[in-house]
Amino acid sequence: MSQLHVTNHPLIQHKLSILRDKRTGTKQFRELIEEIAMLTCYESTRDLQLTEVTVETPMTTMKSNVIKGHKLAFVPILRAGLGMVDGVLKLVPAAKVGHIGLYRDPVTCKPVEYYCKLPGDISERDVFVLDPMLATGGSAIDAITQIKERSPRNIKFMCIIAAPEGVAALQEAHPDVDIYAAAVDEKLNDHNYIIPGLGDAGDRIFGTK
Numbered sequence: 001m002s003q004l005h006v007t008n009h010p011l012i013q014h015k016l017s018i019l020r021d022k023r024t025g026t027k028q029f030r031e032l033i034e035e036i037a038m039l040t041c042y043e044s045t046r047d048l049q050l051t052e053v054t055v056e057t058p059m060t061t062m063k064s065n066v067i068k069g070h071k072l073a074f075v076p077i078l079r080a081g082l083g084m085v086d087g088v089l090k091l092v093p094a095a096k097v098g099h100i101g102l103y104r105d106p107v108t109c110k111p112v113e114y115y116c117k118l119p120g121d122i123s124e125r126d127v128f129v130l131d132p133m134l135a136t137g138g139s140a141i142d143a144i145t146q147i148k149e150r151s152p153r154n155i156k157f158m159c160i161i162a163a164p165e166g167v168a169a170l171q172e173a174h175p176d177v178d179i180y181a182a183a184v185d186e187k188l189n190d191h192n193y194i195i196p197g198l199g200d201a202g203d204r205i206f207g208t209k
């Protein structure tokens with residue numbers, strides 16, 4: 001069974017409280033999504049392997065560690081996942097970026113696919129799928145199924161808020177994919193929105209609605 005990592009660092013909790021607040025405007029909402037994504041990325045890359053190199057400091061020569069030739073790819077689920085990209089690229093600027101376009105049908109809540117463009121060498125990469133919201137899990141499950149068809153080395157899923165229902169569904173569908181979240185909320189409502197949540201992430205990032 002995959003691991004669920006909840007990064008409940010004080011800085012993240014503080015930023016999440018402002019993010020959730022309905023009075024928070026688009027500009028600040030975007031900035032907070034980016035910052036929380038960066039902090040969550042710090043956790044989700046904790047197990048990257050290191051290799052030793054020799055460094056000459058102005059004082060002496062020493063052995064030091066660098067990341068061991070790992071190739072990473074970030075794959076945001078459009079639209080809302082786009083809000084997380086700049087944050088994770090601040091930590092891993094050389095990573096490649098793929099895109100998967102999915103939206104939840106408003107009536108059935110099932111994901112509808114409309115776009116998929118992934119790095120050509122994805123089979124050599126560790127993939128981090130990005131979406132701020134894991135609600136029923138349908139979008140994440142579908143996106144990961146599409147990415148698996150291209151046989152990446154490993155997949156992790158990063159979100160900001162997860163519902164327990166989405167975590168359970170994703171773990172059942174993809175038991176090899178670890179989940180990184182800043183918070184796990186109480187439940188879904190009758191329209192499959194996360195409670196207490198933050199509302200519609202895509203609309204709040206892009207100022208639509």
Ligand code: PRP
Nearest residue numbers: 078079080103104135136137138139202
């Ligand atoms: C939201 C969110 C996830 C999905 C989560 O996207 O960004 O992709 O819903 O719900 P699920 O876990 O039940 O699938 P939405 O469909 O609103 O599309 P958007 O990002 O284009 O606004």
Ligand code: URA
Nearest residue numbers: 135193194199200201
């Ligand atoms: N998508 C969102 O943007 N918010 C939710 O609460 C659920 C799905």
